[in-house]
Structure formats: structure tokens, C-alpha cells
Amino acid sequence: MRWGFFLREALRGLRRSSAPALAALLTVLLTAVVLGVFIPIVQATTGTANEVRSRVVVDVYIKESASATEQADLRTAIEKTANVKSVEYISKQEALARARDKNPKAFEEGAELLGSNPLPASFRVTPEDPDKLDQVVTRLNAGGEPQLAAIDEVRDREEDTDKILSATGLVKALTAGLAVLLVVASIALIANTIRLSVFARRREVEVMKLVGATNWFIRWPFVIEGIIVGFFGGLLAVLLLGVVKTTFVDPLSDRFALLAAPDTIDFPLLVVVLMFACITVSALGSGITLRRFLRV
């Protein structure tokens, strides 16, 4: 009986103040669409940034004289070092092949000129956390002195690493900042629109209080109104996003890597997140803005 009453009151409220309710619905719809577009973009960007960061490596060059057992010992020693994610062995031949790939012209005659392969074998060490690369370097190469017998030299390509870290860090911070701004702006916008629709009925709220209605008796219909508005705003936004995704984005994603970025949110999950956010913000917005008028 009671919930039926609240629901009827909410529907009555929506019917009566249909213009502000529609404005609130549109606001929810638009912000949800913007968020729905922005969330995958943020993820794709941070994903790309992380991918770039994973290229931060330390090269450990092995002494020419090191025996096979010494090399194996070195490998286990490196693998045991803190913050090391993986170790890759690059043989002399491989090193030469890679160098040739990078700069084919120099090797057209170079290899013959040199006679033998001058490049040493090495271990390429990928750190767990690129920001703490120093840890690995100091463990292996404290004060510029190799700590293990088989190591010839440890190179962390400091300049490249610093550049990668600062550039990707900036990108990540920027997108995170934008995401926060966008969420705050969405909430403020929705709350403000709802305020207008509640404000138009503040006199009524006052009268209700005077005849002895409890705060929640007054508030529930408004909250239900918020839920309805949030639900339909979110639903329309999701439908719109779905249409755009299937007609524009999916056909293009074969050609553009960013669109097909693997670690972006799944569409069904995105739908759930957006619907939940819309309904919560809208319902809370209605409930909270009422508080001012309930203090009679």
C-alpha cells in the first residue's frame, strides 16, 4: 500500500512537472553519453601509455669470457632480484640481427669490415614497476661496478627511460584529471537540474511538513522520481552508445589500433556502470536537494 502510494506520488510528480523532469532526463542522457565515450578513451590512452612504459628495460651485457654455467648463474641471480618481471637472453647472433634490422645500411658492408661479430650477448631485464628501475640497476651495478662476475656492463638507457616515464606519466595524469573533472561536472549538472525541479515544489513540501508528514514520507516519492529519470536517461544514453558503436566504431576498429585497444571496458560492463551511475546520482540528487526544504 505504502510503496504503491509512493510510486503513484512519484508518477504524479513527474506528470505535473514534466518540463523540469525532461530537462533532468536530458542532462542525465547527455552526461552519460559523454562519460560512455570518455571511459573507453581514457582506458585506451592509459593502456597505450602502459604499453610504452613496458618498453623500459635494463640491458646486462655478459663478459665474452663467461662460461655457460656462469651465464646460467647470472640469469638466476638477475631473476631473483627484486622488481624484476622477466629476463630475456639475447645471444651474440641475435644482437647482430637486431642491430642490422634497425640500421640495415650500416651493416651492408660493416659486418664484413669488422670481420667478426663485435656485439656481446646480453640479458634484457624488464622491471615490474618502471618507476623503480633504479632498484634493479643498483642491485646489479652498485656505484658503477658490476656486482656479479659474469657482468661486463649494465646499461639502463637512462635518457630514454626518463623520457618515456615522464611523457607517459603526464598523459596518464592528464586523462585521470579530465576523467575526475568530467565526473564532477556531470554530478553537479545533474544535481542542479534536479534542484530546479525540486525547487519548483518547495511550497508543497512545506505544506506537507505542516500536516505532519515525516521527512522520508516526503522524500521517497522524490527519490523514486529520481530513479525513474535516471533509469530512462541512462537507458537512452546506452541505446545511443550502442547504435554508435555498432554502426561506426566496430567497422573502423579493424583499421585503427586505438579503437580496438584490447584492455578497454567491455560494452556490457560499460552499460551496467553507466546505468548504475545515472540512477544513483539522480536518486541521491533528488533526495539530498530536498534536505534544504525539509528543515521546517
Add this chain to the structure above:
Amino acid sequence: MAVANTERVGARPKTPLDVPVVEFNDVTKVYDGGSVAVQSASMRIGRGEFVFLVGPTGCGKSTCIRLLMKELEPSRGEVSIAGRPLSEVPRSRVPYLRRNIGVVFQDYKLLPHRTVYDNVAYSLQVIGESRKEIRRKVPDILRLVGLSTKLHNFPNELSGGEQQRVSVARAFVNHPPLLLADEPTGNLDPETSIGIMQLIYRINRTGTTVIVATHDKEMVDKMRRRVIELREGRIVRDELSGLYRPDESTTEFAVRLRGELGIGAEGHPN
């Protein structure tokens, strides 16, 4: 129905006859701006009484009404209803307090987008009355106030007098033990006013304590009920069957008028 009724009475402990329904004990209300609305007011209003609060605008009548509804807190002193100090009523219980007080305002305060029927029904829905009871009680009370033909009209389709009748019906549909009316006839012509006062009087006859704040001199003079006069926040008169102003000879009248207008007393006393 019976259950709901005992509940309501139970919420307000059954008071012996000597406990006043309303008691002001040295009440002072100073608004935040520093203006004093009520000053050291003390009064006791017994069960079933019909009391006029009179005085010029700004004398503190409305403040008294709002203090009784716990819309405002007194700055000093204590307001009690049925022996219970309002300062002991927590905020969350205020709605339950108000369900025991019917209120009628000068500007009716109806819900503009609800029909007459729904306006009255709302105060029953608030206390969780069943739909069946609502369907029974609302037409009854609307017949009592003479609006049985306008159930489905909206407030803006009614005359001022009719709107005030709706407001009285809404205030009384719960049969509260206390009815407060703040200038109930302030916006109405004399003829309509009589109808409204008649209605309020009828409610009083059922045993409900009624407090009417008004500056409708004629009405007070005609009704001859208890009158409490406020002036600049102080209670200056409390008569059991009074007039808006006590009888005065023409001489006294002239002296008072001159005094009020700031003219010296040297004129002809006539």
C-alpha cells in the same frame, strides 16, 4: 480504525483535566536579527477552550502559533502541549506532534495541484490511514464543511472561502485535540468569515481546543470568548469572555486615539 485511534491517543498520554492543553511558561522569542517577537509570555489554555489571540500585526500572534508547532524554538522559557514540554520532543518526532495539531492559515496553504479530495486525503495518507478509511472519512468531513459537490475541483477553481473550508477540513479530518488558526478570516469578506468561524466553533464544540489568532475585531466582539491580547510581544490582557478591546467610553477612546496618534491630551475631551 479503532486501533489507529487508540494509537493516536496513546501517543499523547491521556491528560487529566487539570493539565492545560497549552502552556506558555515565561516564553521569550528573539529572532536571529535581534527583534523580540514574544516577551515573557505566560498563559494556560485548558482542554476544550476557545481562545482568541488578538493584537495588531507584529505583536507576536503568529510567533506563538509557530512556537506551538515547533516550527520555532523559544529563546527562553518553555512551551508545553498536554503537559509535555516541546523542548523534549526530538526533531524526528515533530511530525508526530503535528499530527495532533490541526492548522489553518490565512493563505490556506493547500497543495495547488491536488483536488479538494486529495488535499484532505493527504493528511490521512501521512498517518498511514488505509485507503478504505480515507474513502470513508474524506467525503464525510467535506460534507461537514459544505463542499461535497466540489470534491474533484482544484484549489484555484474555488473561492477564498471555499479554499479555507478545505483547509479547515484538512486540519480536522484527523480529529486532533488541538486546532490552531492563524488569521483564518484574514483574506475573507465578513459574511464568509462568519461561515468559517462557525465551522471552527463547531469543531470546538466537539471538545477540540481551539486557538485563533486574529485581528478581526468584529468577530471577536461577537463571539465573546476568552481573549488574550498581545502587544509588542507581551500579554497585556487575558479575559474569559472578552471583546477585541475592552469597553471604553467615548472619552477614553478619544484619549487613547490621541495618544496613539501622538497628539497632546489638551484637545476637547467631548
